[in-house]
Amino acid sequence: MNYLSVENISKSFGARTLFENISFGINKDQKVAFVAKNGSGKTTILKILTGSDSPDSGQVVMRKGIRMEFLSQEPSLQDELTIEESIFASDSPILHVIEQYEKALENPEDADAYQDAFEKMELHNAWDFETQYKQILSKLKMEDLKLKVKFLSGGQKKRLALAIILINKPDLLILDEPTNHLDLEMIEWLENYFAKENITLFMVTHDRFFLERVCNEIVELDNGVLYTYKGNYSYYLEKKEERLAAENASIDKAQNLFVKELSWMRRQPKARTTKSKSRQDDFYVIKEKAQSRRVEHQVELEINMERIGSKIIELHKVSKKFGDRVMLDNYSYTFNKGERIGIIGKNGTGKSTYLNILAQSLAPDSGKVVVGETIKIGYYTQSGINPKPGQKVIDIIKEYGEQIPLTKGRMISAAQLLERFLFDRKKQYDFVEKLSGGELKRLYLCTVLIQNPNFLILDEPTNDLDIVTLNVLESFLLDYPGCLLVVSHDRYFMDKIVDHLFVFRGEGVIEDFPGNYSDFRAYEDSIEPEKEEPKEKVNWKDNQVKKGGLNFNEQKEYQRLERDIKDLERKKETIEAKFLDVSLSEEAIEKNSKELEKVLKEMETKEERWFELAAKIEE
Incomplete structure (x- = not known):
């Protein structure tokens, strides 16, 4: 059953055409991912689908009676409502029944109201729904239902908007980066929820594990053309590679023919027969095909890393609290050359506090941080760039100099560097506030790497970056010779670049796990859930949980080798x-x-x- 049809839509902004005459459909029970490079028009298409923007031409046709919900990057919620009031503010009849029942429970002396609410719960078979809705709130950490929206962080607002949408059970769910602002436990729960529920999805996400495990179709907008792949992320990668190889083979064939026909064209007299005119017409078709080879513009990352000495960073008995919340408790660690560490843990367990103490932007309550003389820290934070009013893209880079040093004594101009980060000469003179989320992240990454750090701290570097840029960043980090510390909810990214993990359990407990994220998940799944407090969990290093006969340091060395x-x-x-x-x-x-x-x-x-x-x- 077709839920929604997109028919020949086009959209331009000034002289720039985002897409032209594209069509596709969304059918019942499909779980579709929409993939495109940053700046290609992904968010614009989502807005057109949901009616908050309109195409220049073409139309979107939705089946009558279909309920659609949209999770945007910036959810629209009413500040003065509580979390509970926001949930019950929808027009879902079953939610109103549950709301009435919840209120009756708060006033047990009113027996008639309770009886009426109880009977309505029975009539609408709302008991299972209530259980599921409470589970959704619990999994998304929406616990204080009396808290007003205006006091929530950006991440909490995103989670509340997601909870409301899931609770309302729409026929069609459209999602813009649903895993942003979720911790790994929440992402895995949402992944399993979508995988098992009969729900129709159309989403933009750069989480490749999520794409792999949830989606059964991928729609890609590539150079203004739409391609559809009936399978998950692995299938998409395989078939896209085949498509590009076939396209290039076809272009190579056309180029060979073009050379031959060009020679013939040059020999032709001015007077043309009908036969030669037909061949000349064909020549221009061949010429267009021969010159159509795609130019793949990719981010070029390069770094003139400062020399790194024997002493890196040492933390000696470091402690940090905020009120009663313990972030670090008498913590010590000595970093070694070339370490590649991933940081995981629930929100609020101290990950950002740890990074800020390392970067010396936050002082510990006790203990000390010793930084080696040769260490130059590059810190990519979640806050990103804070441009001055009216500042242009090139102005941001020129703050670091007109000429930027590269490896082997080479120099590059600010404009040339920006071109390597896919900002063409025209884009370089755009105001920074005009950039998309992904473009802002790319520019910010440029400002961090331009300083040539040899100790790189990345706090959620993958948010808003397109898959092509992610692949380039991964390749760069694999060859990066300095120390690397990464906080990321992108499990695919973590698996590829880290050797071991710092697992933040909360209450100042940090465990050092010898392996990547998939190794960690396999280990966690292989042991029975602990009934004790989180602090009672196994510490792999102290208890020498070994891979065969290897000790902890040997396991890390084995992984690195x-x-x-x-x-x-x-x-x-x-x-x-x-x-x-x-x-x-x-x-x-x-x-x-x-x-x-x-x-x-x-x-x-x-x-x-x-x-x-x-x-x-x-x-």
């Missing part, structure tokens, strides 16, 4: 591919040979150590 060997294999393949170029000079061949020899020697050393550790696992 696996990643390093994969990186070296990629480098080896890249160098070997260069030798296939027949035009390579003797000088270039010698340089590549030395580089290959160096990589092979490093691989051999690391593989020997890997085998040593692997043998201990099997003991």
Whole structure:
């Protein structure tokens, strides 16, 4: 059954065309993800679907009687209502029955009102609904129902809006980045909820685990053209690769034909026969196809990292409280060269406090933080850029200098650097407040990396970044030689780049887990839920939970070696591919040979150590 049809819609802003004549449909029980680069018009399409914006041409047709709800990035809620009042403010009849019952429970002396409310609960079969609605509120941490909306944080407002939508059970649910502002436990609960519920979804999300486990169809807007993939994220990646290969093969064929036809065109006399005119018309079609090779503009990340000494950062018996809430309790840790640590934990357990103390923007109550002399911290915070009124994109970068140093003594202008971050010359002179959420994050990332840090702290770097930019950021971080500390709810991202985790349990308890997020989930799922307080949980380091016969530090080394060997294999393949170029000079061949020899020697050393550790696992 078709719920909604998008028919040949187009949208432009001034001279810029976002999309033109695109069509698609949403059918009952489909779980559709909409994928596109930042600035391609994702949010505009969501607004058109929900009626808060209109297309320049074309139309959106919705089936009569369909109830649709939209979760936006900035939910519209009434400040003076409480959480409970906001939930019951909808027009759902069953919610009004539950509201009446809840009020009757508050006044047990009014027996008639209670009896009437009880009978209505029976009549509408509202008991299961009430249980489910309370579970939704509990999972999304909406506990103080008497709290007014105006006192909620941005993340709490987003969670309240999500709770209201889920409780109302619309026929069609349209979501804009539903996992933003949710902690990992909430995301996994929402993932399971959507996976098992018969609910029709159309969503924009950059959470690739979420895409993989929830969606059964992916619609991609790529260079103004819409492509549909009937499967999850893995299927989409596979089929997109096939599509691009087929497109490029077709263009290569057209280019070969174009060269041949161009030669023929140049030989033609001015007088044309009907036959030659037809061939000339075909020539222009071939020419257009031959010149249609897509230009993939990708963010280019580069860093002239400061030299890193033997002392990194040391925390000695650090404690921090806010009122009665303990964030850190007599905590000590010494960072080592090249560490790649992910930070996970529920909201409010002290993750941001920990980062701020490390970055020395917050002082501990007791204990000390010792930072090595060579350490230069780059801190990517959730607050992002705070531009001055009327400031343009290029002004932000010029604050760091007209010329920016790169690796190997090279220099680059502020404008050239911005082009590497996908801000063309025209966009560089836009006002910062005009940028989309993803563009703001990209500009902010540029300002952090421009300072050449060797200790990089990233607090939710993946929010609002498109999948293409995420892939580039991941590749950059895999090759980043400094220390890396990441807080992220993007499990795919965490799995790819971290070696071990700091698990924040609350009340100052921080556990060091030797593995990535999937390893952690597998471990958590393999043990029975603890009945004790969270502080009683196993501490992997203290109890020496081992991978085979490896101790904690060896487990970290084993994980790092696996990643390093994969990186070296990629480098080896890249160098070997260069030798296939027949035009390579003797000088270039010698340089590549030395580089290959160096990589092979490093691989051999690391593989020997890997085998040593692997043998201990099997003991």
